[in-house]
Amino acid sequence: MSGTAAGTRPARPAGAAPAGADPLAAALRPVRSGNTFEETVQRVLQLIRLGLVREGERLPPERELAERLQVSRVTLREALKVLQDAGRLEIRRGRYGGAFVRQAEQDAPSGDGAELRRRAELLGDRLEDTLLFREVLEVGAAELCAVRDTGGEEERRLRDCLAATAAAGLADYRSQDTRLHLAIAELSGSVSVAAQYAAVRSTVNELLDCIPLLPPNLEHSERQHTELVAAILGGEPDRARAVMREHLAGTAALLRGFLA
Template sequence: MIENDVSADAAVGSAAGASVVDAYAAVLRPVRSGNTFEETVQKVLQLVRLGLVPVGERLPPERELAERLQISRVTLREALKVLQDAGVLEVRRGRYGGAFVRQPVAASAAEGDGEQLRRRAEELGDQLEDTLLFREVLEVGAAELCAARRPTGAEAELLRELLTATGAASLDEYRRIDTRLHLAVAELSGSPSVAAHYATVRATVNELLDCIPLLPPNLDHSQRQHEQLVEAILAGDQDGARAAMREHLAGTAALLRGFLA
């Protein structure tokens, strides 16, 4: 838990000035989608990326962040924890505690073997948005087509097995198994062209995903979305499959935009 002293909060707010408060309002809008955790991470990263909270300075108090974003403090603490683990924030406790910006987002993303991949993300530039849009068009359409076919027998069993595998995957294996589940949906759409194009775009997406940390709360949320997706597909619920896939992809896109955009 992050502890903030009321008098310290007031001092920081006074020092920040009205212009910073206005800038906060432009970023810290209420979270409205079903991807509460992912959007919270994205918005906090935007504060850092835009320089609204410089290195060494403290984020707005936990209470204020939760109220602005209209989220629970539990969700906020999860988001701050993973950003601390990623090296973006330092959480200090006590009278003058809070979440402080430790280093720029780009620096934290570049640690270790991620440097080359981070450069690849920078090279993509505006292609990030194009890649995310193309992925959404392909995967949402594939989910609907797959549900229309309503897989049975061995095809249905494959989806169930892959769903179980993603839930049990270690962090080292998660990306590969997650890719296989999504590729299976594309393959079962009935269109070889959709599957082929998805394989290409997923390779690019994985390059980008490898530039950001794996966040356990996001993986737990993703698994619940996977379950909703597979359930809709096996029930032949085309609208449900489209909605589940679109919401699932929106969560991933929020994290990628937060870390890399």
Template sequence: MPKIGDEDRLAEDRPTEDRLTPVLRPVRAGNGFEEALEQILQVLRLGLVPHGERLPAERELADRLRISRVTLREVLKVLQDQGLVESRRGRYGGTFVLDRPQPPGEGELRRRVAAVDVEDILRFREVLEVGAAGLCAADGLTGAPADQLRAALAATHDAPLAEYRRLDTLLHLTLAELSGSSTLTAQYAAVRAQVNDLLDGIPLLVRNLEHSQRQHTALVEAVLDGDADGAREVMREHCAGTAALLRGFLT
């Protein structure tokens, strides 16, 4: 029988794939990149693959997450850029876990996270965003309001990285304003400010921005087509992607 203190050693002796079972699961099709990144970040933060050890092979990880190896490589590239893993070639190569670096200003970010209920903020944001999208689509935007929404979308497509989050915020605020509810708009402005405080603490990921832009385009098309159900579903998926990234980097 195991002695007192043996539990940790026995857990370490378990095959890596067994240790990862509670965390790695098939992701939803809509946010494959973001949810895969969230799960692997959780693996690293929980220490399920300790510093110096190798992550499972790409084929295994892709199979567990039900994503393509192309998407997985994009996830691993982000983790490598953040100094969390290292790719090594050769017979004994693979993706190895590094000590997590302490980014500048992380103390301030942790203070912000500790001061708010992140899950509550993300839920409230989703309720407001999904509601605004549905209202705009149901009302049927035409004329100047439709042009205003198109212009806000176009601005995000042309935005340099340094301006992206500001213009992304303006697109979402435009949708809230066009919902016709001043109360909803005020509440959304307040919760978006809290979300932006958190987003400022994580890196801008080009792969994620490209995905967001596709969702933005689908969202605006659904709204202008008067497809309320479609607009709500796209917005719900979009919010879920942002939430996955924030959970991955901040929790």
């Protein structure tokens, strides 16, 4: 028999790893990660975690949201219902009604890292994956951005985001920081980069929301943001990449520190 790429001949020793792992592993992954309902819940949560729709603001109307997510309104409503029951949304009827974001109640506002550890454990192996993937995306995006960026409109958007982070208070900082990074991901010119970054950043924010944001960290971060934007607008890809990497290393170290 000539062809037998994946043939598990009569019996393969179950214990010994095939040395080189499964060559098909990269492609043979779940086509869907859960049912539509679950994924829809995560998508809506993503909007909130990224700070794209903030406390007190409302989501787009059900019909619009359902169409943009390519999901039936029924399924979307189930997702919204769950988030309402979880206290993350307040749903009001009638014109000028809608789904309004409510503050996530923090059971333990302390920075002892108990909640962080719980969520990190939930991620398991995917924590390291998330941090690495994030680095690849953001460093790559920063570099592309520095090479591409020329349009005046794009420059303005970056400057606006930077100004917003600089002006932001402690409560608002994570949100503005996310927007700045997301802007860079989008200005990379690749929709895929932006979309993947949104997903990954959502996970990161979920963790970051468990630890306190200190003014010194914030100031340090702001200096890096300034340099990053300068490098991008100045067309210095190498510098942009270096600054971005260092910037991310700070966050990663912070997380790892609290988890250690």
